[in-house]
Amino acid sequence: MRVAQFGLGPIGIESVKLGAAQSSMKLVGGVDIDSWKIGKSLSDLSGIAGMEDARVFPSLVELIAATQPDVILHTASSSATNTLDQLRPAIEHGLTVASTCEELIFPALKSPELAAEFHELAQRKGARIVATGVNPGFVMDVLPIALTGVSREVTSIYVERVVDASTRRQPLQAKIGSGQDPADFRTKFAAGKSGHAGFQQSVALLAHAMGWQLDEIRESCEPVIAASRIATKFFDVAPGQSLGLHQRCIGLAGGETKVVLDLQMYLGAPLPHDAILVKGRPQLNLMVNGGVAGDDATVAALINVVPRLLDASPGLKLVTELRLPLWSNPQWKC
Amino acid sequence: MRVAQFGLGPIGIESVKLGAAQSSMKLVGGVDIDSWKIGKSLSDLSGIAGMEDARVFPSLVELIAATQPDVILHTASSSATNTLDQLRPAIEHGLTVASTCEELIFPALKSPELAAEFHELAQRKGARIVATGVNPGFVMDVLPIALTGVSREVTSIYVERVVDASTRRQPLQAKIGSGQDPADFRTKFAAGKSGHAGFQQSVALLAHAMGWQLDEIRESCEPVIAASRIATKFFDVAPGQSLGLHQRCIGLAGGETKVVLDLQMYLGAPLPHDAILVKGRPQLNLMVNGGVAGDDATVAALINVVPRLLDASPGLKLVTELRLPLWSNPQWKC
Helix, strand or coil, X not given: CEEEEECCCHHHHHHHHHHHXXXXXXXXXXXXXXXXXXXXXXXXXXXXXXXXXXXXECCHHHHHXXXXXXXXXXXXXXXXXXXXXXXXXXXXXCCEEEECCCHHHCCCCCCHHHHHHHHHXXXXXXXXXXXXXXXXXXXXXXXXXXXXXHCCEEEEEEEEEXXXXXXXXXXXXXXCCCCCCHHHHHHHHHCCCCCCCCHHHHHHHHHHHHCCCCCEEEEEEEEEECCCCEECCCCEECCCCEEEEEEEEXXXXXXXXXXXXXXXXXXXXXXXXXXXXXXXXXXXXXXXECCCCHHHHHHHHHHHHHHHHHHCCCEECCHHHCECCCCCCCCCCC | CEEEEECCCHHHHHHHHHHHCCCCCEXXXXXXXXXXXXXXXXXXXXXXCCCCCXXXXXXXXXXXXXXXXXXXXXXXXXXXXXXXXHHHHHHHCCCEEEECCCHHHCCCCCCHHHHHHHHHHHHHHCCEEEECCXXXXXXXXXXXXXXXXXXXXXXXXXXXXXXXXXXXXXXXXXXXXXXXXXXXXXXXXXXXXXXXXXXXXXXXXXXXXXXXXXCEEEEEEEEEECCCCEECXXXXXXXXXXXXXXXXXXXXXXXXXXXXXXXXXXXXXXXXXXXXXXXXXXXXXXXXXXXXXXXXXXXXXXXXXXXXXXXXXXXXXXHHHCECCCCCCCCCCC
C-alpha cells in the first residue's frame, strides 16, 4: 500500500512515524504549504530512516502525479469545506483518504450539499474517504455509540471528558485559550477562532446513530480561570487569566435533551477522565480512568482506520459505518 | 422483515418481545422441542398481542416451509457444533441468522473444519450467520477490541467481570454451580457440564483481532464458597457450599501472557463491575460501574446485530467483522 501524508505539522509527523512502522504501508511522499518543508524527505522531517526518497510536495496534484499513492492520510484542516476542497484531486483519482478533520466526522451538519456531492463523486470514482480521531471520532461519539450495541432502549446519552492540557502540544494549548484574558477568550470563541472543533458534529453523529431527529444543537464555551499562576513549556498563566476551556454541547429533540457532551480541557486539570452515561435499559455507566490520551490516540485512530476503510464500499463514509475499530498490528500484511 | 425465533426458553421469549417492538420486524413463528409449546402462538408464550398467528413448530424445516422467514433468531444451544447442525436448513435456504450460541463467537477454535464448511455453504447460498451476546460477544471481547481502535501499540489485554448472580434467571444460577458441594462443582466443570461457556472463544477472538498467534489457552474454574447462608428465589446455599464461580482464561504467545479474562459470577457478589486494561500505548483503563446487565444486554445484542448482519457479505461471520455495534431504534424502518 503506497501511502502519502497530507499535512506535516506535529500530528502529521507522528502519523508518518506510525505509518512507517506498518509492514503493510510504504510512505511515498507528503504535502505541505510550509516552504521550508517542500523538497525535504519524510526521513528528514521525521528522523525515521528509509523514507529518503519520499519527498514533500507543495500540492496534492503534484504529489499524486509523482508518487501514485493508494492512500492519503490527511491532517491539515479542521474545516470540512477546506478539507474536501484540499482532497478533491484524491477523490477524482479514486484514492482512499483517512482524515483527522474534526468537522468531517459528520460533514452533513454544516455542508449537506457538499457532503452529498463528494459522496456521489467518491462512489463514481471508486474513492473512499472518512474522518476519525480521538475526539471527535472516538471518546465522545464512537465509544458511546458502540456501548449501545447492548441496549434494549436508549433515552439519552451524557459524555464528560476532562483533559489536563499541560502536557499537550503547543497548538492545542493555544487553541483552548491558555493564557488569554477571559474577555478575549469569549470574543475569539464567538468568532469561531478557538475552542474544540467538531463538537456539534459529535452530537450530530450520536443522534444520527440513535435515529434521533434533533431540533436544535446548543453550544457554549467558557474559560476556566486560573486561581494561581500556572506555567507550562509554552504558556505562563497569571491568576485571572484562562487556563483553558469548559465547552458544552447539547442536542434536543421534541423538547427533550437527548445528548449532552461536556468537555473540560485546561492546564493542570486534576483527575483527567472520560465518563459515559447511557440512560435506558440497561443503564450503562462507564469511566475511562485517566482518559484516553489525545495525540497518541488520534494518530493511532488514523492509521487503524485504513484497513477498515479499504474494506468498505466507495463513498464519503461515517466512521460508524465501518467495521469495529481495532488496533492494526503493524506486523500484519493487509 | 419476517423473523422467527428458534428456542423459546427465557432468553428466547425476551427476544420475541424485543423483536415484536421493532417496526422493521414481523414475528412469524418459532421453533422449540418442548411439546407443550408446539402449536402455541408467540402471543400465548410471550403475553404480547399481535402474534396470534405466529405458531411454534417442532423443527426448523417445518417452520421455514410454513412461514418463509427472512431472519432466524437462535437461542437454543451453547455448542457451536449443535448450533450449526440445528441451523443447517436456514443456511441451505439462504436466510440470515443471529445466534446467542457462546461457542459460535469464534467457531474455528474448536471446530475449524465445520466452521470453514459452513462459511463456504453460507457464501454459496447467500446466507449470513453470526453469534453475539453480552459475554461472550461484548464485555470481555468486543468492547476491549473496540477500545484498541485508538491504540498505537497493544502488548496485552486484561478483562475482569464481576456479576452478582442473585437476581439472574434460574438456569444461570444453576450453571454457575450455586448450592453445589465444592467437590461436585469441580467434577462438573471438569466434565464440561458447568461454568461459563464461550470463555476460550472470547480469548481466541481477542487474539485473532489483535493479530496474535496463541500457542496455548489455559482455563481454570474454582467455586466461590459461602461463608454464611445465602438464599435467592431459586437456591438456598449453606456455608461451605458454592455460591458460584471464579473462572479464568489465559492466552499465551511465545511464552508471554497476551490475554487474561477473569470472571466472577456468584450469588451476592458485591460491587459488580466490568474492568478492562489494555496495556500498550496509550494505556487504556476502563471501568463499567455496576457492570453490563446480562440478560437484557444479551437480547439487545441479538436484536441490534440484525441490521448490521444484513449489511455484511454472505458467510459465517465474526461479530468483529460487522460494522460498529449500536442500538437499533425500534421506530426505524430498515
